[in-house]
Amino acid sequence: MKPAPPPVIRVDAAAWRGGQHKTISRALPEEVAVAITYDRATFAVMMASPLDLEDFAVGFSLSEGIINHVDEITDFETVVVDDGIECRMTLLPEKREALGARRRHIAGPLGCGLCGLDSLAQAARASPKVQAAATMTAAAIADAVSRMARLQVLNNETRAVHGAAFFNPARNDLLLREDIGRHNALDKLTGAVARRGDPPGAGAVLLTSRLSLDLIQKTAVFGAGILVAISVPTARAVREAAQAGITLVAVARDDGFEVFTHPGRVIFGAQSDVA
Template structure:
């Protein structure tokens, strides 16, 4: 498969009012990634095919398929003709509960909850965020200032979202990219778990809007603050308010709007 590193070359025409030029362009890949638990298919994600182990683990944690202390095993990541299959082994009790949650449709790159079979599956309420972390505005802006330097896929293609995790000082510890904003966050969550980085010890910034599924995933694993460069939705705000998640939107150009739990983001005086 040509997309092993998340990008592929395509022949294109670059057009201006005075010129047409044939050239090659670097394009972000989007392929189906099937997640199988205990040899049973559960979901197909449309994702960028890099950091797939992180994606599978992060999706499993953020969707409450497994808990942070559950035993699990990544059996293999298999390349197929047009995509990948990720096989995970989870506890039988978890697999039995999972069998009650049907996802008969694929989840597309812009939607983390497409294919869920019921409203109850979608609108589940995570536990309260237990972290007491508060972050200075200056730390948020410091993390945002450095995020663009750690987005190699987007630098090449202009087509991917990024999710980054920063400590309380605003130092980025981990960044993941994907064509889907929810996939980028799931990859980040899987990376945090794999690197033994406590979710409650920092905050997440994302280069997208703050949709419900992003707020839900962040709260599910105990992230205390989620900041997005674009707007949140009403449902994301409601979930953040209910769970103790600090929610920030329009975080760019040294400005931001706080939508939930403003105590999470301490005002930095000029």
């Protein structure tokens, strides 16, 4: 079997910095075509970083509603082929039949989170209502965001990939996955959490990317009640988070953050309510 390509490739580049020309070595993240297949039939093809692909396949399957639980995948293997990597899954018979009724082929570039939808109505579908009761202090959120940056091994080397993390405040535990695509990173995290058996409602999702509608929808399906991102959300993302019952925390930087929806899950402390 062919080996999977490495996630980072070093290349030489001619640099012009400070009025001077020199040759430098640059670490670049690799991207490969990853096919998501069920019972040897391709359902989706996405460009992704070639690591944590079982997490990616499981998380994608959960986000897309192909499965409701990781045990509904009875077999999994990754196979490196000439044009990329296939994530081959075998489903329980009842899930296989349900998939046959809705099968479509998705060809998704790394920046697109709603590729392959059949209609505008599918893009506007309502997110499930999140019932998670977990709360977090403002200090814990700030600390988790800071820790996440330090754990991004791939991004610290290349400065070119997104990260998604799950923070469990009860255990002070941070589980992180990375990918060139922000949607892929969240799918990988969803799969990693599901495979580890953590309850999504017990913690928060942290993202290094901007917040758009599709990321709110994925988080709602995942079941986390708190979503934190370092960038500004779209207006549609804020409306979707409000409807889905998600506490949307954004613009999370070194000096603090902003809470756009359902602030009751964030404990600010006695002094923070004073203007």
